[in-house]
Amino acid sequence: MTDKALRLGTRRSRLAMAQSGQVADAVSQVTGRPVELVEITTFGDVSRAHLSQIGGTGVFVTALRDALTRGEVDFAVHSLKDLPTTQPDDLVLAAVPVREDPRDVIVARDALKFTDLPRGARIGTGSSRRMAQLNAYARAHGLDIETVPIRGNVDTRIRYVHDGELDAVVLAAAGLSRIGRIDEVTDFLSIDTVLPAPGQGALAIECAAGDADLIAALGALDDPFTRVAVTAERSLLAALEAGCSAPVGALADLLADGQIVNEMRLRGVVGTTDGSRMVSLSTTGPVPETHDRARALGRELAAEMLARGAAGLMGERAQ
Numbered sequence: 001m002t003d004k005a006l007r008l009g010t011r012r013s014r015l016a017m018a019q020s021g022q023v024a025d026a027v028s029q030v031t032g033r034p035v036e037l038v039e040i041t042t043f044g045d046v047s048r049a050h051l052s053q054i055g056g057t058g059v060f061v062t063a064l065r066d067a068l069t070r071g072e073v074d075f076a077v078h079s080l081k082d083l084p085t086t087q088p089d090d091l092v093l094a095a096v097p098v099r100e101d102p103r104d105v106i107v108a109r110d111a112l113k114f115t116d117l118p119r120g121a122r123i124g125t126g127s128s129r130r131m132a133q134l135n136a137y138a139r140a141h142g143l144d145i146e147t148v149p150i151r152g153n154v155d156t157r158i159r160y161v162h163d164g165e166l167d168a169v170v171l172a173a174a175g176l177s178r179i180g181r182i183d184e185v186t187d188f189l190s191i192d193t194v195l196p197a198p199g200q201g202a203l204a205i206e207c208a209a210g211d212a213d214l215i216a217a218l219g220a221l222d223d224p225f226t227r228v229a230v231t232a233e234r235s236l237l238a239a240l241e242a243g244c245s246a247p248v249g250a251l252a253d254l255l256a257d258g259q260i261v262n263e264m265r266l267r268g269v270v271g272t273t274d275g276s277r278m279v280s281l282s283t284t285g286p287v288p289e290t291h292d293r294a295r296a297l298g299r300e301l302a303a304e305m306l307a308r309g310a311a312g313l314m315g316e317r318a319q
Contacts, residue, residue, distance in 0.1 A: 003033065003034075004033065005033065005034040005035060005036045006027065006028075006031065006033050006034070006035045006036070006074045006075065006214075007035075007036055007038050007072070007073040007074045007075075008020055008023065008024050008027070008035050008036065008037050008038065008073065008074070008075055008076065008077060009038050009040050009064045009067045009068060009072070009073035009075070009076035009077075010037050010038065010039060010040065010064075010076070010077055011039075011040065011041075011060060011064070012039045012040070012041055013153050014153060014154065014155070014179055015153070015154060015175050015178060015179055016077075016079075017037065017039075018178045018179045018180075019077060019079070019178045019203055020037055020077045021037065022178070023077045023097070023203065023205060023221070024036075024037060026097070026221055027075075027205075027217070027218065027221070030217055030218075030220040030221065031217045038067070038072070038073050040063050040064055040067055040073075041063065060078070060079070060082040061078055061082055061083055061084065064076040064078065064206075065088065065091060065206070068091060068206065068207065068208060069090060069091070069208075071208075074207060074208075074211070074214060075094065075205060075206060075207035075214060075218060076205075076206050076207070077203055077204070077205055077206075078203065078204045078206060079175075079199075079202075079203065079204075080096065080199035080200075080202040080203060080204040080230055080234075081196075081197040081198060081199040081200045081202075083199070083204055083234075085234050085235075085237055085238035086238070089209065090208065090209050090210075091206050091207070091208060091209055092206065092207060092208075092209045092215060093204050093205070093206055094205050094206065094207050094214070094215045094218035094219055094222070095204075095205040095218045095219055095220075095221040095222040096202055096203070096204055096205070096222055096223060096226050096227045096230060097202070097203055097205070097221045097222070097223055097226065098223040098226055099174075099201045099202040099223070099226040099229070099230070100173070100174035100177055100178070100201040100202075101173040101174055101177065101201055102172075102173070102174065102191075102196045102200045102201035102202075102251060103172075103173045103188055103189055103190075103191065103194075103196060103201075104130060104170050104171070104172060104173065104189045104194045104196060104200075105170070105171055105172070105173045105176065105185040105187065105188050105189060106123075106168050106169070106170060106185070106186055106187040106188075106189060107157075107158050107161055107168060107169050107171060107184050107185060107186055108161065108167060108168035108169075108186045108187065109161055109162075109164070109167055109168065111186045112167075112168070112186055112187075113186060113187040114134075114168070114187050114189060114193070115141070115143065117143070117145065117167055117168060118167065119144040120144055120145070120146060121144075121145050121146070121167040121168065122145075122146050122148050122165075122166045122167050122168075123145055123146070123147050123148065123166065123167065123168045123169065123170060124147075124148045124149075124150040124157060124160055124161075124166040124168070124169040124170070125147060125148075125149070125150065125169065125170040126149060126150055126151050127170070127197070127247075128246065128247040128273050129195075129197055129246070129247040129248060129249050130147075130170045130194060131147040131149075131247070131273045131274075131275075132247040132270075132271035132272060132273050132274075132275055132278070133193070133194040133195065133247075133249060133269065133271065133275070133278075134147055134170070134193075134194060134275070135147060135273070135274050135275025135276075136271055136275030136276075136278050137193050137194070137275070138275065139275050139276070147273075148166060150166075150169070154171060154175060154176065154179060154181065157169045157171060158171075158181075158184065168186075170189070170194075172196070172200055172201065173185065173188065173201070174200065174201040191251060191267075194249065195249030195250065195251055195267055195268070195269045195280075196249060196250075196251055197248075197249065197250075198230070198233035198234050198236065198237045198248065198249075198250040199230045199233055199234055200251075202226055202230050205218050205221060225254050225261065225287075227291070228252075228264070228287065228288050228291065228294045229251075229252035229253075229254060229264065229294075230252070231288075231291050231294040231295060231298070232250075232252045232264070232266050232288065232294040232295070232297045232298045233250040233251065233252050233266070233298065234298070235294065235295040235296075235297070235298025235299055235302075236248075236250045236266065236268050236298035236299070236301055236302045236305075237250060237298075237302075238298070238302075239298060239299045239302030239303065239306075240270065240302050240305065240306065240310060240311075240314065246270070246314045247270055247271055247272070247273060247313070247314060248268070248269070248270045248314065249267075249268065249269040249270075250266070250267065250268045250269075250298075251266075251267050252264055252265065252266045252267075252294075252297075253265045253267075254287060255284070261287060262286070262287065263284055263285065263286060263287060264284070264285065264286070264287045264288065264297070265282060265283070265284040266282060266283050266284075266297055266298065266301055267280070267281070267282040268280070268281055268282070268301050268302065268305055269281075270305060270310045270313050270314055271313055272313050277309075277313055278313070279305050279308045279309060279310040279313060281301060281304050281305050281308065282301070283297065283300065283301050283304075285297065
């Protein structure tokens with residue numbers, strides 16, 4: 001039995017296959033068992049509607065979780081930012097590996113940086129969070145940009161720039177890195193310009209809650225610092241009662257004194273898509289020693305943001 005292949009459920013996109021392949025190699029190393037990829041089509045992959053229209057929350061996840069529940073796969077790999085904040089009782093996040101670069105990036109024509117784009121530049125993104133923050137930055141710095149809603153995989157989005165339909169597109173650094181296209185980035189957006197989505201750059205490895213042996217094996221891939229950071233970010237998102245397509249950015253930084261990590265800074269932002277109104281706050285404290293404490297930190301910052309009017313800025317609210 002120990003030689004039987006483990007079945008890893010993954011979306012079919014090039015990015016999903018790339019990151020699942022990397023996880024498969026790591027799982028094979030820690031378990032000594034082969035891992036086969038099982039490709040699953042999700043609603044988010046086949047729908048051409050914008051994420052804000054189809055609900056965002058769970059559209060890339062539900063089919064994978066259904067396959068897990070039915071026993072068709074042994075574990076699944078998700079982009080953590082796509083996961084709904086409520087965890088099903090019968091499934092467990094067995095591992096959150098070391099996070100990649102969480103920043104957003106620009107791929108622009110003529111190797112331009114964001115602040116060097118011409119007046120009226122058309123910037124494509126499928127994310128209301130990115131639209132809100134880019135438009136807010138442009139308003140504050142006298143830039144003239146137009147954010148254009150787009151869908152499609154990485155190749156499709158970059159092609160809009162190469163074909164001259166758009167001046168630039170915004171993508172996640174982690175995704176481009178995982179498919180070997182990071183060299184096409186023309187500008188890395190500072191965290192102070194655009195705060196990433198909660199959990200951006202991190203992966204989630206999920207399996208059945210009753211599979212104790214597999215949970216233990218996958219746990220070898222878990223990074224405690226990444227886990228505590230994304231727990232705080234996702235707690236903030238949950239407390240704002242916002243879906244993963246809402247214009248909410250959050251990032252928990254671990255701050256080190258020399259080699260010792262001793263503090264965590266959690267930042268959150270929410271705003272209207274046109275960037276006209278934004279609520280942006282942060283809090284810094286000791287690194288949470290438990291997941292409950294990390295969740296409490298997220299809830300506390302969310303409460304402050306709600307007190308400043310965040311609720312009225314989000315558009316889609318979770319029902």
